Amino acid sequence: MSRKKVDSKEVGLELGLVLGRYFLKTDDLHYGYWPEDLEVDVVNFPKAQKNYSDFIFSHIPEGTQKILDVGSGSGNFAKRLIEKKFSVDCVSPSKYLTNQIHDKLGESVEVFPCIYEDVKTEKHYDLALFSESFQYINIQEALEKSLELLSENGYLLICDFFRTDAKGRSPLGGGHSLSNFQEILSQFSFEEIENIDITKETAPTIQILDDFLSEVGFPFRDMISRYFQSNYPGFSKLLNWKFKERFEKINRVYFSG
Ligand SMILES: C[S@@+](CC[C@H](N)C(=O)[O-])C[C@H]1O[C@@H](n2cnc3c(N)ncnc32)[C@H](O)[C@@H]1O
Structure with a gap:
């Protein structure tokens, strides 16, 4: 019998929700929107996320009913x-998040518990909303x-965020290439109707994540590593050998400056 592997991105999102709920009292999974007058501080993160929701609301076209x-x-x-x-x-598509939606909204919504590509329904909608979810879906199939x-x-x-041709390494993994998206979209x-760049208003969240990694992530990683190397040197070597590539990727994606 084949066993379906748990998707690491889904686990990341579920973990994000659990941590966000506990530490920040937020149920949103998006980045947030920081106007100039909002101080960039983690305590203001829920406010930034509310701003982001307001921003999306204000761009829902008039006459829209079914979304x-x-x-x-969640x-x-x-x-x-x-x-x-x-x-x-x-x-x-996430079972955990789907349960959260059912708990929150009961019968007031139909939830398609699958990836967008697999949705099957006779219904039609006035608006398909992708709030920081487009990056996970193949562009052609999504359109x-x-x-x-x-x-x-x-x-x-x-x-959502997209990769541009700007020089340097992106602080974020993932995201579709903007030029590729535009090329496919043109077909x-x-x-x-509108194309708005909110990089400046969302970027402070990256700063907050960066601070979190420096203040919490690095020390936590180093403490765990030191503990295993001193108490279980053989096991530690075996782990490092077995998961060398995985650890290198985690370091590259999350811990390199
Ligand atoms: C970063 S969260 C954004 C959640 C929410 N839209 C928000 O703005 O707070 C990404 C969402 O995309 C969903 N997702 C990932 N891959 C997907 C796919 N192929 N089709 C539909 N949804 C997907 C995840 O389960 C998650 O709910």
Whole structure:
């Protein structure tokens, strides 16, 4: 019998929710939006996330009623949409997050418990919303599926990070190449209405994550490593040998400056 492996990105998101809930009292899984007058401090993170939600709300096209929230996280944003009288369905491939959505929203939404690419329904939506979920989905498939699920004159609202051709190493792993996205998008019948760059307003979150790694992540990694090397040197060597590439990748992605 084959056993499906647990996806590390999903575990990362679930862990993010658990930590965010406990330490920051937030149920959102997005980066946040920092206007100039909001001090960049971790205590202001929930406020930045609320700003981000407000920003998305303010860009929902007039006349929109039915929204498909693709990659709904814990359902927090869907909840706010429902409070604003939108009709909402959710796409959620993570079992853990899907349970959170059910707990939060009960029968008020239909949840498709699968990846977007696999959604099957007769329903059509006025808007397919991708709030920091587009990066996880193959571009071509996401656009094809959206054409299938959107009503005539329906909208796509994508708010996510993309890789540009800027020099240097990106502080974030993942994200689609912006030029590749635009190239593929141009082959579809979608018409661009707005294209807003909010890098400046979201970047402070990277600063906060960076500070967290320096203040907590590095010391924690070094303490664990020192403990294993001094108390279990043989086991430690075996681990380092067996997971050499995995550890190098973790160091490169999360711990290199
Ligand atoms: C960073 S969270 C964003 C959550 C929420 N939209 C928000 O703004 O707080 C990414 C979400 O995308 C979902 N996701 C990952 N791969 C997906 C896929 N192929 N199709 C649909 N959703 C996906 C994850 O389960 C998670 O809910």
